[in-house]
Amino acid sequence: MGFLYRKLVRRILFNFNPELMHDAAIRSARVFQRLPPLTSLISLLARAKDLPVTVAGIKFKNPVGLAAGFDKNCEAARFLAGLGFGHLELGTVTLRPQPGNPKPRVFRVRESKGIINRMGFNNVGAWEAARSLEGLLPLPIPVGISLGKNADCSIEDAPRNYLEALKILYPYGNYFAVNVSSPNTLQLRRLHEAQRLRQLIEPLLAFAAGQREVKPFFVKVTPDLDATGMESVIEMAAELGFGLITTNTTVKRETVPQHWRSYEGGLSGLPLKDVSNSVLGRVAELGRGRFPIIGSGGIFDGPAALEKLTLGADLVQVYSGLVYEGPFLVKEILKYLERSNWRSRSLPV
C-alpha cells in the first residue's frame, strides 16, 4: 500500500499546492468518516497488531500517534482514528478563531523530504473545535488537544488565553499539549523562559486538579533552545509533573539546500530528525524517567520510530512522514516494531 502511495498517489498530489492538498484531504476525511462501511474498510486495511503501552496513566493500543497541526480544527478525528494510530493530537487550537499568516505558507522541501510551514495557528477557535469534538467523540483511541496562544494576545496575557481555551476544551481531551514552540507566532517561544513557563503551566495544572478527572499535560518544546534553557524546562517538568514533547519544528536551516534557507517558518521532516533526536536524548538522560516523553520529528519509517523509543520516548508522533510516505506509514512502523520485539518499558515484563 505504501508502495502504491509513493509511486502513484504522491506523484499526483505533489503537483498541487501543499495547503490546498491538505485541506482537500481533511475535507475528504470529513465526508468519509460519515460513511461507516468505508471507515471500516480503511480500518481493516490499516490494522496492525496492538503494542499496548500506558503513559501518564492513559492506556494506548500502540505508541504511534498523529502529531499536532494535521487536524487543526478537530474535524476529521474519527477518520484519522481509523488509520491505526495509538493516539491523535488535535489542534493547535487557540481561544478565539484566527486566520493565520498570509498564503503561501506551506512548502515541500522535496529534495530533503522536509516541509517548511509558517501557518501561524490558523484555526476555528476553541468553541468551534469543541462543537466538532462533541459530534465525533468518543473515539476508540485517546485524544490529546494542543493549545496555543492567539496572535493578538500579548505574552503577558498568554496564561489567561491558554487557561480560557483549556476550560472550554477540557471535557474533550484525554491529555493536553501546551504548545510554546511554534516559531510562527511572535514571541511564543519566550514562554520557555522559566518564570513565564511556570506562570503559564501552574494555573492549567491547578484547573485540572480541581476537576473530577485530573488529566495529564505535556509541554511541546522547540529544538532550538540552548542547553541551559532546556535544563530548566526539564527540571520544571519533573517538579510540577508534566510530560514533554520533543520536538516541534526548527528554524535552523543547515540541513536543507541553500535555496530554502531564506524561507521563514518551521522546518519538519527528515532534515529535522537528527536535531530533534539529540534534544530527545538529552531530555531523556536528564529527565531520568521522572516524566513521560513523546518524540516527534522526522519519523518516516519503523527504524526511525524505534530509534526515538530507544532514546527514551514513551510515545512517538508523525506528521511529515504521512505526507511523504502515505497513510499506511503507521501500519509499516507498527509491523517493524513488532518484528524488532519492541516492548514498552512502562509495562511489567
Ligand SMILES: Cc1cc2nc3c(=O)[nH]c(=O)nc-3n(C[C@H](O)[C@H](O)[C@H](O)COP(=O)(O)O)c2cc1C
Ligand atoms: C504544516 C504543519 C503544521 C504544523 N502545525 C502544528 C501545530 O499547529 N501545532 C504543533 O504543535 N505542531 C505543529 N506542527 C509540528 C508537528 O506537529 C511536528 O511536531 C513536526 O512537524 C515534527 O514532526 P515531523 O517531522 O514528523 O513532521 C506542524 C507541522 C507541519 C508540517
